[in-house]
Structures are given as structure tokens and as C-alpha cells.
Amino acid sequence: MTTESDITPSAADKHHPMLKLALELGPLLIFFFANLRGPWLVEKFPVLASLGGPLFVATALFMAATVISLTISKIVLKHLPVMPFVSGVVVLIFGSLSIYLQDETFIKMKPTIINALFGLTLLAGLLFGKSLLGYVFNAAFQLDAEGWRKLTVRWGLFFLFLAVLNEIVWRNFSDDTWVAFKVWGTMPITILFTLAQMPLIMKHTIAPEGEAGQ
Template sequence: MADESLNPKPAALPRPRENPGLKLALELGPILVFFFANLRGEWLVKHFPVLEKLGGPLFVATAFFMVATVISLVVSKIVVKHLPLMPFVSGAIVLVFGGLGIYLQNELFIKMKPTIINALFGVVLLGGLYFGKSLLGYVFNAAFRLDDEGWRKLTFRWGLFFLFLAVLNEVVWRNFSDDAWITFKVWGTMPITILFTMSQMPLIMKHSLEDEGEKESQP
């Protein structure tokens, strides 16, 4: 018999259900701020001269993105009562690499940030599977409950998907303009992620576990 300690059941410790609309707004909001701040970067500098010290539109947009990210995390902590792991890690990397990019006036830190975040998530998820742990269950168990096989398969797929996003970001920023990269980052990456998430619904439905309340209500 396999040692169950090597494969914990994250679904057994569900957190309170999160509001999907609020969660999406908190995660998507900073990205939209980044896009529109870059789009109106020159206008912002013209009307708020102090922003000129930050550098070009990309650096101004990054500063707005950093502020919006902090606000999003604070609101999440106040309203949802906890900091989601993945947005928290992403936020920390945003602050570090965004701050370095602005301080050194080097766009490389800003453009490689999505690569580093996605590669980190992909390696951690796949590495966890290597050691017998379906880490995705600890992140998403507030949204749904799956059996062990379901968490393993979903973790593997998300791990590969994060690595795909990392490679995709490298391809786009190295071969296209800043505006094209930012546009793709907002209006390309998000739809791709939504489509990938929807494509996982058959797996989720197949391996879903019933809530305790549903079990008790059945005759």
C-alpha cells in the first residue's frame, strides 16, 4: 500500500468559497491599469510632471501596476480575509522586478517578469508532482474539490501551461514592439488562460467530490 503521507488530500481542508467575480476583478484590475497607463503614458506625464522622473510610458505604467497590485492584495486581505498564494507571489515579483526596472531604467526586468512568474509556477507545480504532492490543490481547493487523481492531472496540466506562457512571453517581447507586447499581455494572455481553464472543466467535473452539505441533503 502506498504511503498516503506522500500524497496529501488538499481537498479535505477546504476554505470558504470565494466570489469568482471579485477574484477576477482583483486579479485582472492591475493588468488593465498597466495597459491603460501605458496607452496614456504621455498624457499622464504631461498632466502630472512628477511622473516624468519615472522614465518613459512603460516605466510609468509599471509604477501604476505596482500600486494597483498592492491595492488589490490589500482589498483581498480585507474582504476575502486571506491573501491568495499565487497573486501574492506574483505581486512580490512585480514589486521587486518593477522596482529594479524603474530604478535602473532597464525594461528587461519588466519584460521578463511574466516569464519568471510563469516559469516559477510551472517548475513548482511539476516539481511538487515529482515528490508526490499535488500542490495545485492547496491553491484552488476553495473553488472546487477533487479526488487525488483529479488534482494530479490538473496540477500536471497547469504546470505545463505555465511553462508555455513563459516561453510565449519570451517570444512576444523579443520579437515585437513594446505596445504589441503589452497589448498581447493584456488581451492575449488572459483569453488564452480563460480558454485553457474552460478546457479543463471536463476533467474537473469527472473528478469532483460532493460537498458535505450536498451529501447530507440526499435521501
């Protein structure tokens, strides 16, 4: 099984940019729609009633959409992006626990677990002198050691911030608010954070060896 960076585009990614976007956003949109229209879905498909309330129905459809998305990605794009793959594994584990135990806590804590895992992994790598972000994104950016260190620290802290933010939202607001935030809040925040890193990336970018002497 081949996994690749989410930032490093393969040849297939370049030929199917909209498909790649749809595969990454599709499961989240299905999750949002299913939670919003849970009673309607149960009315149209009574078998879904056995899953429980709207959030459990949404979780089951989210799991199915995630498996379909990863399968299409493997077949068409020829690889599995690292973050969607890891997220997909956690979705299947925690989603199954949520439905089996009829406990919404597991699926609500999924973003916390994933973001904390990524954040702690990046920061722990620095303790051993490894900028792990550089290993993942090296094909997309060529930065000096200081640039990778700073970028790794920022992304590590940002992932931990998202983990804490998810805990605050799901523990203090309604299910509908949490689902809406998961779909419409987390992504804009991540995009803005990514754009904010461009000055650092530009400052620490080094020219490829073939262009160094030009």
C-alpha cells in the first residue's frame, strides 16, 4: 500500500484535481447532510433506524463514504494520502465504537485524537532532532534546516490547537453546532493557517541543486 503527502501532487492528482478535492471533502459533506436530515433519511430508509439517532446515522454514512473515498483514491489516483488514510482508520474504529455502544463520545473525540496524534508526533520528532514535516513535504518544498524546524513547530502547535478547540466545541455546544463546526469551521481555519505560513516558506526556501549555480 502506498501513501503520499497531501501536499505533494502525483501525476494522477494533477490530472484529477477536482476529483481529489471531492474525495477529501465528500465524506465530511455527507456527514453534515446526514446529521441535518437524519429523520428524513430514516423515513426514506427505515433500516437506518436501527443505528440510533441522527448523529449515529451520520456516523455510519460517514464511515461508508470514507471507505469509498479511500478506495477510489487508491484506484484512480494510485495512492492513499497520509492524513486522510490515518483519519479514515480512526473514523472506522471510533465510529464503530460509537454505534455499537450507542455513545456519541467516541466519534466526537475522533478529531481530538487525530490532531493530538499528529501534533505530538511532530513535536516529539524535534526532541530527537528530526523535522518530520520535512520528510513528508520535502518533494513539495525545499527548505533549509531552520525553515523545517520552525514550520514543524508551528504545525505541531496548530494540530494541538485544533485538538483543544474540538474538545471545547463538542463539550459545550449542541451536536448540530459541533457537526457544522467540524465541516465549515475547521477547514477555513486550516486554510488560513496554511496561507499564513507562506512568508516563512518563502524566506527559508533553498534553490534546487540544478539551479544553484544559475
